[in-house]
Amino acid sequence: xxxxxxxxxxxxxxxxxxxxxxxxxxxxxxxxxxxxxxxxxxxxxxxxxxxxxxxxxxxxxxxxxxxxxxxxxxxxxxxxxxxxxxxxxxxxxxxxxxxxxxxxxxxxxxxxxxxxxxxxxxxxxxxxxxxxxxxxxxxxxxxxxxxxxxxxxxxxxxxxxxxxxxxxxxxxxxxxxxxxxxxxxxxxx
Numbered sequence: 321x322x323x324x325x326x327x328x329x330x331x332x333x334x335x336x337x338x339x340x341x342x343x344x345x346x347x348x349x350x351x352x353x354x355x356x357x358x359x360x361x362x363x364x365x366x367x368x369x370x371x372x373x374x375x376x377x378x379x380x381x382x383x384x385x386x387x388x389x390x391x392x393x394x395x396x397x398x399x400x401x402x403x404x405x406x407x408x409x410x411x412x413x414x415x416x417x418x419x420x421x422x423x424x425x426x427x428x429x430x431x432x433x434x435x436x437x438x439x440x441x442x443x444x445x446x447x448x449x450x451x452x453x454x455x456x457x458x459x460x461x462x463x464x465x466x467x468x469x470x471x472x473x474x475x476x477x478x479x480x481x482x483x484x485x486x487x488x489x490x491x492x493x494x495x496x497x498x499x500x501x502x503x504x505x506x507x508x509x
Contacts, residue, residue: 343368344360344368355380360387366390367390369391372394377400379392380405383406384409386410387411390410390451393413395428395429396419399431404439406440414442415450418432418455435467437450437467444476450472454498455496465500466499
């Protein structure tokens with residue numbers, strides 16, 4: 321995965337990327353990572369940051385300007401994470417916790433567990449301020465579980481969805497689930 325074009329062939333849990341997803345910064349298979357004091361102007365890339373297959377991930381104090389799609393985007397197999405003090409505007413989700421996603425939007429499917437998302441301010445947006453997405457593919461279920469979402473504000477939000485929960489629609493007849501999600505101080509304007 322080169323953060324711009326292709327991943328390659330499909331392997332278990334890794335998706336095949338045909339058109340690819342562009343991201344300003346991509347972190348895949350990196351453990352014990354802290355990103356702090358970032359300012360991302362993301363005109364041509366789709367995502368400001370995209371991560372998957374991470375243990376101990378911290379994204380702190382970030383300003384996002386004009387992200388083409390998501391701001392902070394977690395794919396599968398992320399455990400023990402903190403995303404906090406994120407401010408700005410995106411054309412899609414400000415923070416996306418996507419255990420499953422469309423095949424050309426994520427490098428990996430898998431559970432997202434044990435996290436904190438707090439102090440998020442989205443100035444304008446076209447989708448969700450925080451998206452929580454479980455899913456299932458080829459009979460395997462993926463979930464988002466044990467996540468605290470606190471102090472989230474959506475200002476001038478175009479679709480009036482501050483927090484979006486979805487179980488995934490890619491595998492009819494195989495229901496996925498969203499696990500324990502704790503919400504505190506969520507507001508939209």
